[in-house]
Amino acid sequence: MTRKVAVIGIGHTNFNSMTPDVSWKEFMFEACQKAYMDAGINPREDIDSFITCAEDYYEGFSIFDEFVPDQIGAVLRPCCTVCGDGLYGLGNAYMQIMTGQFDIVAVEAHSKISDILTFGDIVLHAYDPLFEKPIAGSVERQKYIGSPSYNKESPKPLVGKTKEKGRIHPYFLAGLEMQHYLAKTGTTEEQCAMIVVKNKKNAFNNPYAKYEANISVEDIMESEYLFKPVKKLDVSPNVDGAISFVLASDEAIQKLDVEPIWFKGFGWSSESPWLSSKSMDANYATMASNMAYKMADIKNPKKEIDIAEIDDRFSYKELQHLEALGLANEGEAAKLLENGSLDLKGSLPTNTSGGSLGIGNCFEATGLQKALEIIIQLRGHAGKRQVSDAETGIAQSWRGIPTRSGAVGIFGR
C-alpha cells in the first residue's frame, strides 16, 4: 500500500556569476517552465502543491513568499515557502505526496546572490546577535570589502578589531573547521586542493557550469590565504541560477509519458546552532544520511551507491562529507581521491557536475543542483560526463556557514 515517489521533471536556467539582465522572477519562470515541459504537465491543472525554498535575507525581502506564485504557476493554488535548502523542499514534497492527498508536487529553489552588495554582512547576520556576531568586529564600521588581507608570507591572525583590517568575513568559521579536519585526519592542504582540480576539470564537461578551469594543485596552493588554511581557490564562488523539480506518486505516473527516477530516501538534520557547542565534524550529514539510508533500505552505502554529489562549498567539505556519509572510512576520503575512485571513471564518481567549486555556490539551490546532476546521470543524459551503469545516486547538501544543518536525498532507477 505504500506509495512511491518519483522525480518526473527537471528544469534549470543557465548559471552565471552576474545576471543583471533578468530578475529573480524571470529566472524562476524559466526553470519552472522547463521542468513542467519536461514532465509534460500543465501546472495550472496538474500540480497539487508548490514549494519554494528561500531565505528572506538572501532575497532582500521581508516576506519572500509573497513574490512566488505568479511566475511558477501557483496563483490560487496551494503554495508555500520552506526556509531551507532545495533538498529540504524535495523532502517536504515527498512527505506531502506520501500523505495520499497530493499526486504531483513542484519544488523550486534559486540563487540571485549577485543582487547582494554586502554578502559578508548578510552571512554575518546569521550568527547569534549577542554572543557570536561581535567576534567579527565592530558593527559600526560598515567598511567590508570582500577578502581581508592575509597571505602566506605574513599570516597575521584575523581576530580583534583594528582599523587596518576592517571586519572579519564570517567565513572564518570554515578556516577553523578545515584546521580541525586536517589535524584530525592527517589530510593535507594539497589533498584538498586536488578536490578543486578534479571538480573544476569535471565542470568542463558540464555545459551549465561556469567556473570550469584547467588548474594545478600548485595554482591553488599559491592562491591567497583567506581564512587559514582556506585559500581563495578552496572557496566556491557565488553564482546565480534557478532549478525546478516535479515529483509525482507512482499512481500519477501511469497517466504520464515519463521516465521516472525514484526518490528512494531522504533525511535531514540539524546540530546545535551555537558555535561553541556544535561539532566541528559534519555530524548533521551523518544523522541525515542514516535516516535516508534507512528509508531507502541501504545497508552498505559504500557498495550500493554508484554516484555521489556532495556539498563542496569549501574544498575540504567534500572530503569531510564523504566520511560523514559513510562513503569513506574516517580519515580515508583523501585516499579515495588519490587513487582515483572519485574520478569520472572511478568506483564512486563524485561531483561529476563540477560541484559547487565548478558550477558555483548557488545557496538554497545547492541541494537541487546536486539532485539535478544525479537525475541527469541516472537518466543517462549527462553526455561527456556520463557515468556508466549508475543505478543509485546520493545528493547531499549543507546549509552553509554558519549552520550545522543539512539534508541527503537518494535517487534510483
Place this chain on the structure above:
Amino acid sequence: MMRKVAVIGAGMTLFRRRLLETGKELSFLATKMAMEDCELEKKDIDMVVMGSAPDAFDGIHMKGENLLDGAAATNKPYVRVFNGGGTGVFAPIAGWWHVASGVADICLVVCEEKMSSCFPHPQTAFQHIWDPIIDRPLHPNLVWLFAMEMNRYMTVYNIKKEDIARVAVKNKRNAVGHPCAQLPDEKITIDDVLNSEVMAWPVQRLDISPPSDGASALILCSEEKVKQFSQDQIWIDGVGWNIDSTMWTNRDLYFPRYVANAAKMAYKMARIQDPREEIDFAEPYDPFDYKELHHMEGLLLCDKGEAPILTREGVTQRDGDLPICPSGGLLGVGNPIAATMGQKVCELYWQLSGNAGKRQIPTDPQVGVGQAWGDIMQMGTVIVLRRG
C-alpha cells in the same frame, strides 16, 4: 488510506512586549509547556517544525537555524516553513504532513515571534515586503493597505463602522480570563472603538491587534502511538492552504478567494459537506476587526456580506450558535504573527478537549476550524480539528 494525526499537547506563553527573553527562550517556554502537557521528553520527539515570520524582526538571517535549540531540535530533523502571517496555521499543517506521511510518529510544532526587537516599531520591517520597483517608491504601509481593503468591503456590502467595531468589542471581552492575553478589556464599548485615534480611515487604533512577543507549541502524534495518551483524542481532519497573485492591485479585495479555496480543500479532506451545519466554532484570523468578518465569509460559514449581521445578532458570541474567536483572537490576546498558532490552533485543541477554562464554549463543540492569513493579502491557511 491516509494516516490519521492527533493533537496531544499544546503550550502558549504570555503575549507581551517581552524585553527580557530572546526568541529562543520564548520558544523554549512554549515547548516546555507542550511537552509537560502530554508528559513527553525531548527524546520522544521525532522531528520538529518551526514557524516564524520575517527574519527582519529579529535582524537574524536564517532565523530558523538560530531558534532551533529553543525548540528542542538539536540533533533532530528540523525545518522551518513560512508564509507570512499564514504561518501560525501553516506550521501545524507542515507538522501534519510529517506525521500523515509516515515519516514521523511524534512531531513538535513551535511558532515563535519576537517583534519588539525591531526598532522603533515592527512596522519598519514591513517596508521591505513590497515590490521594489512598483510598490516601494510609494512608501506604502500595511495599515493603509488594509484600510483600502476594509473600505472596499464596507462599500460593497454597505456595512456600518459600528458593526465592524462589534468584533473588536467581542474579542477583547472574550480575552478576559485568557492567561496569555495582552489586551483583554471587560468594559470596552463600541463607542470606545469608534472614538479611538484614526490611523488610516476607516482603520482606527482599536480596530487593530497589538504587536507582541510570544511563542506557542503543539505536539502531533500518529494514529498508532496516540493510544498511550489518555486524553480525549483530537484529530486533525483537514488542512488547506492557497495563495493568490502577488499583484494585489489587480484583484477585487472585497472577498478573499484564496481563503475560500483553502477552506474548500480542508473541508473536502475532512468530508465536510455543509460547513455551516457541521462546524461548531471557528477561529478566523482577526488582526483587524473587519478581517474576522471577511474571513468568516471566506471560510464559507455565512453568505457574502452576512458576517456583520450575524455579529450584530450575537450569533458569534461565545454562547451563540456559531462562536467565533472564543479565545479572544488577535485583537484581545495579541498578535505575535506566527505565534498566533496559540489562538488559532491550540485554542481549537483546548476547546475540543474541554480544557479552555473560563473561555470554554458551553455547547460541547465537536468540530472547530482555525484559519490564518498572510503575505500581502494573498495567503489563506485552514485547519479543521475534530474530537473523537
